[in-house]
Amino acid sequence: MEELRPATILLVEDDPGDQKLIKVSLKSQKIANELYIVGSGEEAMDFLYHRGKHSAETPLPDRILLDLKMPGMGGKEFLRRIKQDEKMKKIQVVILTSSDSEKDILDSYNLQASGYIKKPVELGDFKRVMKEIEAYWFIICKLPPKEE
Amino acid sequence: MSKEITKRKQDELKLRLDECNAALRILHESLFSVFNLWKEANEDLKQNIAERKHAEEERERLLKELEAKNEELERFVYTVSHDLRSPLVTIQGFVGLLKKDVGQKEVEKVESDLKQIEKAVVKMDRLLSDTLKFSRVGRVVNPPEDVPFGYLVQEALDQTAAKIKSSGVEISLAADFPAVLVDRTRIVEVLVNLIENSINYMGEQSCPKIDIGYRIDGDSSEPVFFVGDNGIGIDQDQHEKVFNLFYQVKKKTKEAGTGVGLTIVKRIIEVHGGSV
Amino acid sequence: MKGKVVILLVEDEEAHAMLIMRVLEDAQVAKVIHWVADGGEALDYLFRRGEYVDEGKSPRPDLILLDLRLPKIDGLEVLKEIKQSEELRGIPVVILTTSESETDMARAYHQYVNSYLVKPVDFTKFNEMISDLGFYWLVWNRQPGRMKE
Numbered sequence: 001m002e003e004l005r006p007a008t009i010l011l012v013e014d015d016p017g018d019q020k021l022i023k024v025s026l027k028s029q030k031i032a033n034e035l036y037i038v039g040s041g042e043e044a045m046d047f048l049y050h051r052g053k054h055s056a057e058t059p060l061p062d063r064i065l066l067d068l069k070m071p072g073m074g075g076k077e078f079l080r081r082i083k084q085d086e087k088m089k090k091i092q093v094v095i096l097t098s099s100d101s102e103k104d105i106l107d108s109y110n111l112q113a114s115g116y117i118k119k120p121v122e123l124g125d126f127k128r129v130m131k132e133i134e135a136y137w138f139i140i141c142k143l144p145p146k147e148e
Numbered sequence: 149m150s151k152e153i154t155k156r157k158q159d160e161l162k163l164r165l166d167e168c169n170a171a172l173r174i175l176h177e178s179l180f181s182v183f184n185l186w187k188e189a190n191e192d193l194k195q196n197i198a199e200r201k202h203a204e205e206e207r208e209r210l211l212k213e214l215e216a217k218n219e220e221l222e223r224f225v226y227t228v229s230h231d232l233r234s235p236l237v238t239i240q241g242f243v244g245l246l247k248k249d250v251g252q253k254e255v256e257k258v259e260s261d262l263k264q265i266e267k268a269v270v271k272m273d274r275l276l277s278d279t280l281k282f283s284r285v286g287r288v289v290n291p292p293e294d295v296p297f298g299y300l301v302q303e304a305l306d307q308t309a310a311k312i313k314s315s316g317v318e319i320s321l322a323a324d325f326p327a328v329l330v331d332r333t334r335i336v337e338v339l340v341n342l343i344e345n346s347i348n349y350m351g352e353q354s355c356p357k358i359d360i361g362y363r364i365d366g367d368s369s370e371p372v373f374f375v376g377d378n379g380i381g382i383d384q385d386q387h388e389k390v391f392n393l394f395y396q397v398k399k400k401t402k403e404a405g406t407g408v409g410l411t412i413v414k415r416i417i418e419v420h421g422g423s424v
Numbered sequence: 425m426k427g428k429v430v431i432l433l434v435e436d437e438e439a440h441a442m443l444i445m446r447v448l449e450d451a452q453v454a455k456v457i458h459w460v461a462d463g464g465e466a467l468d469y470l471f472r473r474g475e476y477v478d479e480g481k482s483p484r485p486d487l488i489l490l491d492l493r494l495p496k497i498d499g500l501e502v503l504k505e506i507k508q509s510e511e512l513r514g515i516p517v518v519i520l521t522t523s524e525s526e527t528d529m530a531r532a533y534h535q536y537v538n539s540y541l542v543k544p545v546d547f548t549k550f551n552e553m554i555s556d557l558g559f560y561w562l563v564w565n566r567q568p569g570r571m572k573e
Contacts, residue, residue: 083536090533106568109514112507112536116566129564136560140553142524142540144533226525230493233522236545238439244547245446264439 025130041073453558463497
């Protein structure tokens with residue numbers, strides 16, 4: 001098998017505390033992933049389509065970690081939009097949210113999210129879950145082929 | 149006086165006219181040679197363009213051919229890498245389990261682990277030899293021979309005699325066969341493949357039969373040869389797929405082949421300019 | 425909360441199926457692993473047709489492990505039908521294949537596959553991958569109709 005290549009991750013999360021926590025937890029020794037952080041669905045759209053302050057040519061992320069409850073567009077609307085875009089739909093989106101409601105879970109899968117993880121309340125658990133997410137999504141799973 | 153002047157003038161004019169004529173002639177000649185040169189150059193150019201166009205067409209054709217070859221190679225490499233890796237996963241996997249089962253002294257499991265490893269090795273070997281066989285088709289070409297098709301059928305039946313006998317298949321042949329111009333060895337190989345294929349996929353048929361014959365379709369003067377059987381058959385939607393390398397319709401049959409047989413058949417027939 | 429954890433394994437290579445089941449059993453990931461060997465049977469199971477009409481015979485899986493090259497109906501076609509069905513969409517589908525072809529991968533991603541995994545030849549890695557993937561989907565990931573235990 002080929003060597004692991006570093007993944008490009010886009011984190012869409014409005015809470016600065018969670019942003020920091022996720023950033024620290026995603027620093028694995030195995031691979032140097034490239035992490036970009038945006039604070040809302042609108043900003044995430046700007047990032048993907050190179051608009052506004054994200055007009056610089058940033059790479060398309062391999063995976064998106066997406067919070068659901070955010071001011072403005074919100075996670076679900078963002079998910080709906082990128083899954084309708086032929087170019088973007090292949091990006092896997094893992095929901096990372098504090099919501100545990102059956103409706104949110106169902107809606108997310110109906111919008112073709114790849115996975116759904118509930119953020120644990122306790123710090124130790126949170127770090128552990130992040131480790132699992134990193135190990136699974138960025139080490140075990142194949143990343144989609146890079147576009148030329 | 150005036151008459152004299154006029155005469156002198158006339159002479160002068162005549163002289164001028166002669167000079168002019170001479171100059172014109174020279175001009176005409178040089179123009180003519182320029183025209184000739186131009187015409188020649190033009191012809192050259194035309195020919196050049198035609199040649200270039202021809203070369204371009206030739207290039208285009210070669211490019212297309214190359215592309216098709218590339219595609220075929222890509223498919224081939226894909227199939228080989230995918231199919232050859234599969235038994236490796238099996239072997240490594242059961243070696244891993246074997247270590248565990250030996251440690252725990254699970255004699256029965258050890259035996260079944262070993263059996264799996266053995267099966268995978270046999271499969272790997274067959275895949276490799278089939279791959280080799282496949283790569284030879286189309287490269288090794290024997291000169292075409294003019295032979296009665298019946299001879300070829302008989303040769304193929306001789307090669308598969310043991311198998312036919314043990315399977316109890318009844319063979320029925322057409323009364324006579326037309327002569328064909330073919331690469332004899334290859335066509336016999338095609339027939340052997342088709343006959344073996346029929347036997348392998350006979351299913352639970354109580355009186356298995358294979359029918360070898362030919363027919364002339366409508367107004368076409370080309371005979372169509374066939375090897376038919378009353379076995380499990382192939383679903384209509386699978387017809388295209390069976391000719392892919394290593395593809396198998398049903399994996400559950402007792403006699404497992406690698407699935408390369410029909411692909412070889414297709415390749416040989418295509419090299420002969422026919423279709424299956 | 426649901427009783428038994430069910431995995432549907434769609435794999436045409438018998439030896440691989442045995443291998444995967446052994447690893448999952450040893451890691452105590454799932455109680456019930458239902459193995460089918462072709463794409464047609466997988467769809468019969470999921471859409472409760474033919475021999476799987478009876479719901480007792482076709483309990484909803486919590487995870488589907490799907491090989492790509494399958495007899496009858498191709499793995500990508502199975503994936504497509506699952507992701508187009510509102511009822512089945514929430515079940516994670518993990519492609520488990522020996523193919524590293526970029527075309528296969530791109531196609532699977534376009535059909536909203538949950539994950540794409542390549543079977544490693546090395547058994548230690550194979551073992552690790554299968555048990556990790558089982559744990560990830562069955563312990564950490566949330567799905568509709570399956571509350572946290």
